[in-house]
Amino acid sequence: MARRGFDPVGLDLSPALLFRARAQGLRVSRGDMRALPFADASFELVLQLFTSFGYFERDVENAAVLAEVARVLAPGGRHVLDLMNKQRVLASLVPRSEELRGGVRWIQERCFDAVRRRVEKQVTCIDAAGRHDTWRESVVVYEPAEIAALLGTQGLQVEALWGDFGGRPFDLEAPRMIVIARR
Numbered sequence: 001m002a003r004r005g006f007d008p009v010g011l012d013l014s015p016a017l018l019f020r021a022r023a024q025g026l027r028v029s030r031g032d033m034r035a036l037p038f039a040d041a042s043f044e045l046v047l048q049l050f051t052s053f054g055y056f057e058r059d060v061e062n063a064a065v066l067a068e069v070a071r072v073l074a075p076g077g078r079h080v081l082d083l084m085n086k087q088r089v090l091a092s093l094v095p096r097s098e099e100l101r102g103g104v105r106w107i108q109e110r111c112f113d114a115v116r117r118r119v120e121k122q123v124t125c126i127d128a129a130g131r132h133d134t135w136r137e138s139v140v141v142y143e144p145a146e147i148a149a150l151l152g153t154q155g156l157q158v159e160a161l162w163g164d165f166g167g168r169p170f171d172l173e174a175p176r177m178i179v180i181a182r183r
């Protein structure tokens with residue numbers, strides 16, 4: 001975005017990732033997406049890429065993220081939400097995989113919790129000395145109508161649904177669900 005002449009600012013919660021972005025000369029802020037550290041109507045475009053939505057356990061908190069996006073967008077501004085394609089993910093979910101990378105064994109366990117509509121992943125890595133580290137990732141996967149309704153509650157109207165960044169129309173086999181909404 002910066003190379004193309006825009007004036008982007010990035011936001012993340014992780015100091016380590018922000019440090020790496022800053023090292024590339026990018027302007028970034030640390031903050032929580034439920035309370036953006038930006039003024040009202042200060043952006044023409046908000047990009048939320050690579051499954052950066054649906055993290056919070058309570059629906060009201062996920063809605064709060066969209067409320068913040070709507071608040072910082074200028075009227076007519078656009079929001080791009082790049083999410084997993086639920087049907088494709090569920091059809092191809094691998095419950096357990098294991099691989100060896102650079103002497104480290106990675107074990108990934110995945111499941112879909114239909115009640116909470118969440119894809120849950122547990123990652124364990126074990127190094128050559130037998131040291132373990134485990135963490136969990138958990139994200140809501142949305143149907144197109146669900147995400148459109150949620151965006152609508154925050155004043156964001158869906159304009160287009162893409163299946164990839166080439167603009168392929170969304171369908172059940174599409175690699176991604178990219179939602180383009182307008183304030």
Ligand SMILES: C[S@@+](CC[C@H](N)C(=O)[O-])C[C@H]1O[C@@H](n2cnc3c(N)ncnc32)[C@H](O)[C@@H]1O
Nearest residue numbers: 011012013014017031032033034049050051052
């Ligand atoms: C799947 S990554 C996507 C990162 C980036 N959007 C990209 O496309 O490479 C999700 C990011 O969300 C950040 N994150 C997690 N919780 C957050 C929060 N409450 N507020 C802001 N960022 C958060 C994580 O630190 C992580 O970098």
